[in-house]
Amino acid sequence: MSETTYLEAIRAGLAEELARDETVLLLGEDIGSYGGAFKVTEGLLDRFGAGRVIDTPIAETAIVGAAAGAAHMGFRPVCEMQFIDFLSCAYSILTNYVATARYRADLSTPMVIRGPSGGFVRGGPFHSQNPEAAYLHTPGLKIVAPATARDAKGLIKAAIRDDDPVLYFEHKYLYRRIKETLDPAEEVLTPIGSARLAREGGDLSVVTYSAMVHKAVEAAERLEREDGLAVEVIDLRTLAPLDDAAIVASVKKTNRVLLVHEDTRTGGLAAEITARINEQCFEWLDAPVRRVCAHDVPLPYAPPLEDWVLPQTEDIVKACRWLAAY
Amino acid sequence: MGRIDVVMPQMGESIAEGTLSRWLKQVGDTVKRDEPIFEISTDKVDAEIPAPTAGVLAEVLVKEGETVPVQTVVARLETDAAAAASAPAASPPAAEAPAPASPPPPPPPPSRAAAPPPAPAPAPAAPAPAAASAVETAEERLKRRSTPLVRRMVAEHGLDLGAIPGTGMAGRVTKNDVLAFMERAPSAPAPAPAAGAPAQPAGGVAVIPGPVVEPWEGDRIESWSRIRKLTADHMIMSRRVSPHVQSLIEIDYTRIVGIRARKKAEFASRGVNLTYLAFIAKAVADNLRKHPSLNAAVMGESTIFRHEINLGIAVALDWGLIVPVIRRADELALLGMARAIQDLAGRARDKKLSPDEVQKGTFTITNPGGFGTVVGLPIINQPQAAILAVGSIEKRPAVVTLPDGTDGLGVRTLGYLSMSFDHRIVDGADADRFLADVKRTLHAYPDDAS
Numbered sequence A: 001m002s003e004t005t006y007l008e009a010i011r012a013g014l015a016e017e018l019a020r021d022e023t024v025l026l027l028g029e030d031i032g033s034y035g036g037a038f039k040v041t042e043g044l045l046d047r048f049g050a051g052r053v054i055d056t057p058i059a060e061t062a063i064v065g066a067a068a069g070a071a072h073m074g075f076r077p078v079c080e081m082q083f084i085d086f087l088s089c090a091y092s093i094l095t096n097y098v099a100t101a102r103y104r105a106d107l108s109t110p111m112v113i114r115g116p117s118g119g120f121v122r123g124g125p126f127h128s129q130n131p132e133a134a135y136l137h138t139p140g141l142k143i144v145a146p147a148t149a150r151d152a153k154g155l156i157k158a159a160i161r162d163d164d165p166v167l168y169f170e171h172k173y174l175y176r177r178i179k180e181t182l183d184p185a186e187e188v189l190t191p192i193g194s195a196r197l198a199r200e201g202g203d204l205s206v207v208t209y210s211a212m213v214h215k216a217v218e219a220a221e222r223l224e225r226e227d228g229l230a231v232e233v234i235d236l237r238t239l240a241p242l243d244d245a246a247i248v249a250s251v252k253k254t255n256r257v258l259l260v261h262e263d264t265r266t267g268g269l270a271a272e273i274t275a276r277i278n279e280q281c282f283e284w285l286d287a288p289v290r291r292v293c294a295h296d297v298p299l300p301y302a303p304p305l306e307d308w309v310l311p312q313t314e315d316i317v318k319a320c321r322w323l324a325a326y
Numbered sequence B: 001m002g003r004i005d006v007v008m009p010q011m012g013e014s015i016a017e018g019t020l021s022r023w024l025k026q027v028g029d030t031v032k033r034d035e036p037i038f039e040i041s042t043d044k045v046d047a048e049i050p051a052p053t054a055g056v057l058a059e060v061l062v063k064e065g066e067t068v069p070v071q072t073v074v075a076r077l078e079t080d081a082a083a084a085a086s087a088p089a090a091s092p093p094a095a096e097a098p099a100p101a102s103p104p105p106p107p108p109p110p111s112r113a114a115a116p117p118p119a120p121a122p123a124p125a126a127p128a129p130a131a132a133s134a135v136e137t138a139e140e141r142l143k144r145r146s147t148p149l150v151r152r153m154v155a156e157h158g159l160d161l162g163a164i165p166g167t168g169m170a171g172r173v174t175k176n177d178v179l180a181f182m183e184r185a186p187s188a189p190a191p192a193p194a195a196g197a198p199a200q201p202a203g204g205v206a207v208i209p210g211p212v213v214e215p216w217e218g219d220r221i222e223s224w225s226r227i228r229k230l231t232a233d234h235m236i237m238s239r240r241v242s243p244h245v246q247s248l249i250e251i252d253y254t255r256i257v258g259i260r261a262r263k264k265a266e267f268a269s270r271g272v273n274l275t276y277l278a279f280i281a282k283a284v285a286d287n288l289r290k291h292p293s294l295n296a297a298v299m300g301e302s303t304i305f306r307h308e309i310n311l312g313i314a315v316a317l318d319w320g321l322i323v324p325v326i327r328r329a330d331e332l333a334l335l336g337m338a339r340a341i342q343d344l345a346g347r348a349r350d351k352k353l354s355p356d357e358v359q360k361g362t363f364t365i366t367n368p369g370g371f372g373t374v375v376g377l378p379i380i381n382q383p384q385a386a387i388l389a390v391g392s393i394e395k396r397p398a399v400v401t402l403p404d405g406t407d408g409l410g411v412r413t414l415g416y417l418s419m420s421f422d423h424r425i426v427d428g429a430d431a432d433r434f435l436a437d438v439k440r441t442l443h444a445y446p447d448d449a450s
Helices: A006-020 A044-048 A060-072 A084-098 A101-105 A132-136 A149-161 A211-227 A244-254 A269-284 A303-309 A313-325 B082-086 B130-134 B138-144 B148-156 B175-184 B226-241 B254-269 B276-288 B334-349 B428-443
Strands: A002-005 A024-028 A053-055 A076-080 A112-117 A142-144 A166-171 A179-182 A196-199 A204-208 A231-235 A238-240 A257-264 A290-294 B002-007 B017-023 B036-041 B046-050 B055-060 B067-069 B073-079 B244-252 B296-299 B302-305 B311-313 B315-317 B320-322 B363-366 B386-390 B394-401 B407-422
Touching: A002 A006, A002 A149, A006 A024, A006 A044, A006 A149, A006 A166, A006 A179, A024 A060, A044 A053, A060 A076, A060 A084, A076 A149, A084 A112, A084 A132, A112 A149, A132 A142, A132 A166, A132 A238, A132 A257, A132 A269, A142 A149, A149 A166, A149 A179, A196 A211, A204 A211, A204 A244, A204 A313, A211 A231, A211 A257, A211 A313, A231 A244, A244 A257, A244 A269, A257 A269, A257 A313, A269 A290, A269 B148, A290 A313, B002 B055, B036 B073, B148 B175, B226 B320, B244 B428, B254 B276, B254 B407, B254 B428, B276 B311, B276 B334, B276 B363, B276 B386, B276 B428, B311 B334, B315 B334, B407 B428
Parallel strands: A024 A053, A024 A076, A076 A112, A112 A166, A142 A166, A204 A231, A204 A257, A257 A290, B311 B363, B363 B386
Antiparallel strands: A002 A179, A142 A238, A196 A231, B002 B073, B017 B036, B017 B067, B036 B046, B055 B073, B244 B407, B296 B302, B315 B320, B386 B407, B394 B407
């Protein structure tokens, strides 16, 4: 047993799958001897060789295209985007080619695209994005976003084993801040499509994912102390396909729901979940569905502005209080 | 001297109400024109609202944490320049409350104050703007704007929304208010019940207060355990919900006695005690498919015909009663049925049942005959349609047809099956046909049963 950080958990998951299955490949910018911009792949080149841990040019379209071809030829490639913001450079091949391959040609494309997303690190507009909504709208892609070290490992392994393309959004703020005791001997696999009950409560539900899970739990603990409220927190883990059953069950239990995401508000995941709640459990709502999201602006560099734009624990606390009093 | 009204400003075109999160000035404080006097909260921004004029804060009409419609008077300022008050029109504060100039106009309703959560007062201190008071108060209007859940609950239980005190924002009725109202209902002065008639709260079901009981000397008092309380509530509910009707049928088990005697050792060698109950459960499970109304539940004004045949078996415990369920009982042969009954009853006594093993029953069998009771008249295990009681099985003299065609007396092993059924969805003929089929099955039980 050892304390494993979120980042180490991703690395351990990659290493286990590289060792387990020789068709698994890694591709990305500076992921070899440099070990990746955040050192996620550090040590893997020495262990698995340059044939399986492949440095690529700075060309995201080429990375995704090469991975798609390799996937069709029987490999299970894992692409690293140095920052997930740059996945948009490969938007066309990802949405037009990769996501449609199974539908168009009955082609299985078992590939993973992973990379650091999210803010709170003063990274500014090009290095802080949460682009899930852009891909959520593309049928044919699965999207996961772990909040814990255990799920970081369990989801990268499950994503690699999945026969369809999976986008794996890791959160750079969590890389070295989240630790958990993981048994290296245990095979951790987190099923894709299944949410996690991060905290149980009966008064209202907060549905969220990734780094916001930790802020939601922090808010829930404060609300329990200060207001005596029992706040339930659902960690979605998988964003596509959404675990409707888990969301609906929680809404039917608490009747009040707050959706939280770090991505910007308009057209975000919260809007989609709100629609599903309306469709599936409207008559169980005792208050309007609320959301706490980032403002609809590019993320500013300036620390006070970044803090203002991104959702903070205080915002969640306030919104919960409003919901509880409604 | 004159008094100037300070009103809740409109923070955006679509905003109908605002939450006053904090008073920045107290009654008696002197304020300058444009000096912030209170704070309102929106989703993302706390806005400070400036004084429309200089003066002394004379009255505070809205408490911290309260949500009121826009234009509601929240305070009054005492001004020196009485003349200035000549037109105290409730003009919104000069400073267009700093609706954040930045992109997202905070659309959702304002959040609550960070201050200690004040129980939202049911009756807002601030009167609604006089002009609107003609028809209904703001509170009444908000109350009618109830949530989907509350509307559903009110409709389901036939309640009058207006009669329920609301503790939500601006007096809105919440789920908890409805639940609290229903709990209090028996003693609440519900809309004038007919003289002498019991109060008619939820769903028109009469709540009859029990008799006043006092312990006598030497008595022992034991407060109900959870299982006892659940049982009590369920029994009352079932009696109220379903019109129970009972049918009895006599079964001649003589043939089963023979089969059981022949099979007992073989079953025992496989670790299973072959009981009469196993034969009966098997006969019931096998016949329910042909009689779907007995394997059903009532949902509102519809009947759900259950696809699965899940047999509940009532097990008496020292501390109460529990009904473990044999899922898909119709798929089991006699051996499997006997084993399932043995296993579930054993684990019920050892408290080793998992919660899902006592759920999703579709028909229940209870076995008072084990104690010698000849006929049981059980209460339906909701939301099922029927429950069958197995009476004692014993040798009795019976009229039999002798080989020569004449009638004589014989010793037969007999017992009664009694069934309570929900007459809303099961008619007498349905129940009697089902019982006749069970009887036929038991009378003609195959010798090679396994």
